[in-house]
Each structure stands twice: as C-alpha cells, then as structure tokens.
Amino acid sequence: MKTYTISEVAKELNLTVYTLRYYDKEGLMPFVERTPNGTRRFKESDIDALRIIECLKSTAMPIKEIKNFIDWCSDGDSTLQQRYDMFMDRKAIVEAQIEELKKQMEVIEHKCNYYKTALEAGTEDIHKNDKMVISTT
Amino acid sequence: MKTYTISEVAKELNLTVYTLRYYDKEGLMPFVERTPNGTRRFKESDIDALRIIECLKSTAMPIKEIKNFIDWCSDGDSTLQQRYDMFMDRKAIVEAQIEELKKQMEVIEHKCNYYKTALEAGTEDIHKNDKMVISTT
DNA sequence: TTAATCCTTAGAGTTAACTCTAGGTCAATA
C-alpha cells in the first residue's frame, strides 16, 4: 500500500510540515503509523481524514473540538450519536456563517456604490444629505 | 447632540469596554471626542463607523488593515480611490469566503448522511464498501 | 566517508486579538 512522507502530505494539503506535526502533537492524527525509526507514514485514508480536519478548521472549529471528534472516531460505534450530532451542529453553524457573510456583503456593496458615486463626483460631500440607512438603495 | 459612554456603546455593539479601548489604542477610533477630563463621548456617527469596523472584522479583515481604511477616511477626498478599491477587494474576498463555506457545507452534509445511515444500522461498518467520493450521493 | 537531505523531538518564540489589573480621577449620593 502506497504511503506518503510528511512533506508530501504538507504539499498536497497546502500546509507546512510544522503545522502537521503540531496537529499530531495536539492529538489530531493518532492514526498515522510510523516506520521502525519513527518516521511518519501517511496512508491515503490518513490524508482523507486530514481533509475532514481541514474542512472543520475552515468553518472555524477550534482544534480542541476537532480533537473530540477524532477521539470519538477512535472509540468506534459507541460514539456514532455524538459524531452525528456534531456534524448536524456544524451544519447549523455554517448556515449561520453564510447568512452572516451575506448580510455583511450587503453593507459592503452599499459602500462600493457609495464610493463609486463619490469618486465620480470627486468628493464625498455628494453624500452629505444621505439618510443613515444601509439596507436600502 | 446626544452622546454615549463607552459602556453604553459596548452594550449596543455587543463588545466589551476592553475591546473598545483596545480598538482606540490601535487607532481605529481617532474620531471619538473626549470631555475635558478625558472621558470618551461617542456620537451616533461614531457608532455607525464602529458598525462598519465590525462589518469588516466579521469578514476576517485584520485590525491593521481596518486602520488603513480609517486613516484614509481621516485623509479626506484624496483617498476615495483607495477606499473604493478596498471595498471592491473586500467584496471579492467575501464572495470567495461564501463559496468556500458552501463547498465545505457539501462535505458536512455528506457526513450527516453518513452518520445517519450508520446510526440506523448501529455500526459504521455499513459504509465499508463505500467509494471514497465526497461530492456525489 | 563525507556531505546533503530527509526525517525526528522538545521546547522556545511569534502574532493577533483581546482581557485584565493596578492605580488613579471625578461626579453623585448616603
């Protein structure tokens, strides 16, 4: 079975070897095996697991919470409910994050228009009489 | 003209007084006036500016970059182009953030289904023969 | 065999963004 070194995995996942070792230190990679002299040997399935870790991280889950999930995975079928609940919770959190960004996007688009108009006029004074309303045109 | 104390503003914006003083220290609030004895007096327009700061912060803009924007605002019409460009850049960044979250959402929903099925079966073994594909059903 | 280039660990250093403490001022109230 093909395996990969830490630097190959780092390159593949766009991480540094430092970061991967840090994750290991934090208990996020208990599944990675070692050669007799201690070198980490990553399997394809380990890289898949790291992709899930990266997915959770990209939704702002703290490393300690990701570790809970990894621990549950090691504990087997008795933790299926926790893992299901965790992903359902995360789904709700990510939905909220998307909604929040969409809300801020409106503010930003408003500002884009504000500065476009000001640029065309050569001065911000053009907006002197604007109502302080952000969600309307 | 009505003004507000730092604790009133903190409550309104769901921040701590520590955070507001920290922002001030970092140069994000050069516009806030003081009473003769040094107490900050926030105007409505100051609170509006803080809302924009919070908007930028919620899209993960570092405080140092937000400070650039605040400095440009103090510099007047000569920086209109920079400010326009900044909001256009931010718009693209937030669009990318939303796309990224939507992509991760698919992974999370896949995992929700995975664990739902496993829970119903009582074991993760039900997925033993699954293809390692995440984007399909 | 010697140099280069991987890999390892322990632990120190960095950065951002707070978060808090100590010591002080000032205005209102018991």
Place this chain on the structure above:
DNA sequence: TATTGACCTAGAGTTAACTCTAAGGATTAA
C-alpha cells in the same frame, strides 16, 4: 464627607494556532 461606581491609562497576561530552532538520526550520491 465619605463612599460608590463610573471613567481613565499603562502595561502585563492570556489564548489559539502556528512557526521555528537546536540537536540529533537515517538514507542516498559522489
């Protein structure tokens, strides 16, 4: 008048997530 509870500053402490250094081990290439 004394105390309470706002406010202030300077600066120290915290936390998360890296990021790097030092010192050393194994493998390959000349």
